[in-house]
Structure formats: C-alpha cells, structure tokens
Amino acid sequence: MKNFETGCLYLLILLNLFTRGFAGVSHIVRRYSVPEDHFLFLCCDSDPDNPNMEWRNGAGQVIASKKGAAVSYLNQNKYHISDGYLQIKDLERADAGEYYCNGHLEAEVEVLTGQTFYISEGRTLLIPCESDKKQVWSFRKERSPRRVNIFTVFRNGTIIRMRDDPQGRFVPYHKALEIVRLELEDSGKYMCNSNVVARLTVIKGEADGGCKDLI
Numbered sequence: 098m099k100n101f102e103t104g105c106l107y108l109l110i111l112l113n114l115f116t117r118g119f120a121g122v123s124h125i126v127r128r129y130s131v132p133e134d135h136f137l138f139l140c141c142d143s144d145p146d147n148p149n150m151e152w153r154n155g156a157g158q159v160i161a162s163k164k165g166a167a168v169s170y171l172n173q174n175k176y177h178i179s180d181g182y183l184q185i186k187d188l189e190r191a192d193a194g195e196y197y198c199n200g201h202l203e204a205e206v207e208v209l210t211g212q213t214f215y216i217s218e219g220r221t222l223l224i225p226c227e228s229d230k231k232q233v234w235s236f237r238k239e240r241s242p243r244r245v246n247i248f249t250v251f252r253n254g255t256i257i258r259m260r261d262d263p264q265g266r267f268v269p270y271h272k273a274l275e276i277v278r279l280e281l282e283d284s285g286k287y288m289c290n291s292n293v294v295a296r297l298t299v300i301k302g303e304a305d306g307g308c309k310d311l312i
C-alpha cells in the first residue's frame with residue numbers, strides 16, 4: 098500500500114513537471130527594449146482564450162482591465178486595450194519594468210534613450226521610424242562597408258523581403274523594425290530610408306558569466 102502511495106506521488110510530481118514544462122515552452126516572457134516616446138503592444142499569451150484581461154505592473158497596480166464590454170484604465174492617456182492587446186503609449190523611463198496579464202508575467206520592458214543602444218542578447222528590440230512613406234530598412238554590420246537591405250514596407254502594407262531571415266527575427270512592427278531574440282551579430286547601424294535610426298551593440302548575456310570579475 099505504501100509503495101502504491103509513493104508511486105502515485107511520483108506520478109503526480111512527474112505529471113506536474115510535465116505540464117509545467119509545456120507551459121514553459123508555450124508561454125515565453127518577452128523582454129523588450131524600446132526607445133522612449135514610442136509605443137508597445139503586449140499580448141496576453143499566457144491566457145489567450147480568456148476574453149477578460151487584467152494587466153498589472155511590477156508594483157501590483159491594475160493598469161488596465163477588460164471584463165466583458167467594460168474597459169478601465171489607471172491612466173487613459175497611457176494605456177489602451179484593443180484586439181486582445183494592451184498598448185502602452187508614449188513610453189517613458191517610468192514605464193520600464195514587469196507587466197502581468199491575469200496573474201502571469203508576460204513582459205519585462207526596458208526603455209531606451211537616444212539612438213545608441215547597448216542591449217543584452219536574447220532581448221527584443223524595437224527601432225522606430227516615423228516616416229509615413231514606404232520604409233526601406235537596411236543594416237550595416239560594424240566595420241563592414243556593405244549595406245544590406247532587410248525589407249521594404251509599402252504604405253499599402255505590402256512587405257518585400259530582401260534578406261534571408263529563416264528564423265523570422267526581423268519583423269515589421271507598426272512604424273518600427275522589431276528584432277526578436279537579439280544575436281551578437283546583429284550589432285551595427287540600422288537605417289530607415291537611408292537615415293541612421295539606431296547604432297546597436299548587442300552584449301553577451303549574463304548567463305555567460307557577467308560577474309566573472311567579481312571576487
């Protein structure tokens with residue numbers, strides 16, 4: 098009998114680990130780096146089928162909620178919910194931090210200033226371009242004379258890709274270029290319609306021993 102109980106316990110633990118593992122795979126906490134004054138859309142990935150949403154910041158304050166048709170905000174000028182997304186407008190330093198949807202951590206947001214960025218690998222970067230015309234995005238690697246076109250976004254929404262992107266890391270985002278899961282080789286200059294809009298240096302993640310020099 099004892100063995101049977103222990104067996105059941107092990108089975109439960111295994112099952113728990115199994116489902117947790119799955120949740121971990123399907124729900125990724127997004128780590129965004131976004132320049133100030135731009136906006137960001139967050140999706141409630143951990144609870145996608147729930148039509149009701151309650152968004153909280155890292156301090157635990159409810160910043161936006163949607164229950165049925167009723168929508169309310171902590172600050173109407175700052176937040177907006179539509180089509181299942183929370184929009185954070187006019188990003189400023191104070192908006193940096195964690196964002197929770199229905200109790201689950203969805204995103205961690207870093208707010209950048211200027212156009213020279215030092216960002217850890219693995220994060221997701223948004224590079225805005227205010228041009229209302231078509232946007233031709235290009236990239237020049239550090240110490241490389243060659244400019245490589247990434248894609249063109251036409252005003253009618255048509256996107257023409259000019260560069261191989263098998264993992265889909267370069268994504269057109271409302272008036273911005275989104276680079277998902279930054280890699281060290283993404284370091285360089287980014288141009289929108291030939292204007293430099295970002296100088297990026299991707300730095301090695303902390304997992305690789307960022308505290309090595311501390312004794």
Ligand SMILES: *[C@@H]1O[C@H](CO)[C@@H](O)[C@H](O)[C@H]1NC(C)=O
Pocket residue numbers: 251252253254255
């Ligand atoms: C969008 O605009 C581009 C460039 O003007 C054109 O080549 C393309 O056919 C257009 N696409 C649609 C769906 O209208």
